[in-house]
Amino acid sequence: MKRIPYLDSHTGGEPTRLITSLPFDLGAGSVADKCSTLKAHHDDLRRTVLLEPRGSDVLVGAYLVPPADPTCQFGVIYFNNVGYLGMCGHGTIGLIASLAYLGRVQPGVIRVETPVGVVEATLHSPLPQGEGLGVRAGEYPNKVSVRNIPAYRHLTHVPVTVDGKTIHGDVAYGGNWFFLCHDHGLEVNMQNLEALTEFSWRVREQFTADGITGANGAEVDHVELFAAADEADSKSFVLCPGKAYDRSPCGTGTSAKLACLYGDGKLQAGKTWKQQSVVGSIFEGSIQIQDNRIIPTITGEAWVMSEGMILVDERDPFATGI
Numbered sequence: 438m439k440r441i442p443y444l445d446s447h448t449g450g451e452p453t454r455l456i457t458s459l460p461f462d463l464g465a466g467s468v469a470d471k472c473s474t475l476k477a478h479h480d481d482l483r484r485t486v487l488l489e490p491r492g493s494d495v496l497v498g499a500y501l502v503p504p505a506d507p508t509c510q511f512g513v514i515y516f517n518n519v520g521y522l523g524m525c526g527h528g529t530i531g532l533i534a535s536l537a538y539l540g541r542v543q544p545g546v547i548r549v550e551t552p553v554g555v556v557e558a559t560l561h562s563p564l565p566q567g568e569g570l571g572v573r574a575g576e577y578p579n580k581v582s583v584r585n586i587p588a589y590r591h592l593t594h595v596p597v598t599v600d601g602k603t604i605h606g607d608v609a610y611g612g613n614w615f616f617l618c619h620d621h622g623l624e625v626n627m628q629n630l631e632a633l634t635e636f637s638w639r640v641r642e643q644f645t646a647d648g649i650t651g652a653n654g655a656e657v658d659h660v661e662l663f664a665a666a667d668e669a670d671s672k673s674f675v676l677c678p679g680k681a682y683d684r685s686p687c688g689t690g691t692s693a694k695l696a697c698l699y700g701d702g703k704l705q706a707g708k709t710w711k712q713q714s715v716v717g718s719i720f721e722g723s724i725q726i727q728d729n730r731i732i733p734t735i736t737g738e739a740w741v742m743s744e745g746m747i748l749v750d751e752r753d754p755f756a757t758g759i
């Protein structure tokens with residue numbers, strides 16, 4: 438019987454399943470190298486941990502791995518129901534809040550190596566200034582700001598025709614690749630999830646058919662449909678690569694959005710932008726410009742919600758998921 442301990446959290450409704458120790462060695466390379474090794478040799482573990490019957494399409498997983506960069510405390514590799522992610526904003530907020538719950542980090546700055554670069558998380562102290570860095574009994578700090586890798590817009594106002602309707606959007610990078618669209622004409626709310634999902638999926642298929650990619654031929658595997666919001670600057674529906682929608686406002690998607698806003702002259706460095714998800718949760722985002730690069734910071738809260746042990750009986754026909 439294999440036993441794999443896990444800790445589940447959610448960030449604005451989007452779950453992260455944290456696996457703090459892997460049952461095999463991934464060598465001494467960078468986190469990007471470790472991710473390649475996982476893909477090539479250990480993809481069964483991703484399937485076991487995340488797919489039904491032990492998981493679901495909605496879950497995002499996070500493997501905690503040793504960093505190669507000596508300035509980092511942790512390395513992390515995010516994964517989903519169909520593969521691996523470059524970075525994950527909600528996942529990093531979930532990771533740091535989970536590590537705080539486990540007592541493995543204190544409020545302050547924590548550097549994390551991901552397959553696409555180093556991100557810097559700030560775990561905020563829940564106590565007012567002057568009351569120390571600690572927490573009230575039984576509580577753990579759960580508010581996290583993530584200074585992401587640089588974000589940028591790759592293509593502007595790209596037309597895509599779906600079901601005879603032509604829409605437009607930008608292709609931008611925030612740690613993953615996104616198509617960001619405003620003129621889709623759909624209501625962005627919980628009553629319209631099926632239509633939003635099907636439409637976004639068709640957009641993504643059409644992108645592939647049209648040969649539109651991110652830089653260096655990268656697949657644009659996330660679709661963001663934007664709409665006006667009452668309690669934030671904007672609301673969005675985000676479709677993830679495995680056809681589940683992001684319950685959070687999507688940290689990497691918000692980073693891509695901030696890069697486009699800056700490119701359009703609609704966001705200045707240091708100003709806060711509030712992005713709301715289709716379920717109503719909000720991330721605050723801002724950018725800094727450093728060496729002509731756009732560096733987004735995303736802030737949100739995560740909540741631990743389940744701690745346990747995945748059991749894998751080797752006789753189980755669904756040991757590696759459905």
Ligand code: PYC
Nearest residue numbers: 525526527687688689
């Ligand atoms: O928050 O960056 C994010 C994210 C990517 C996919 C799901 N969430």
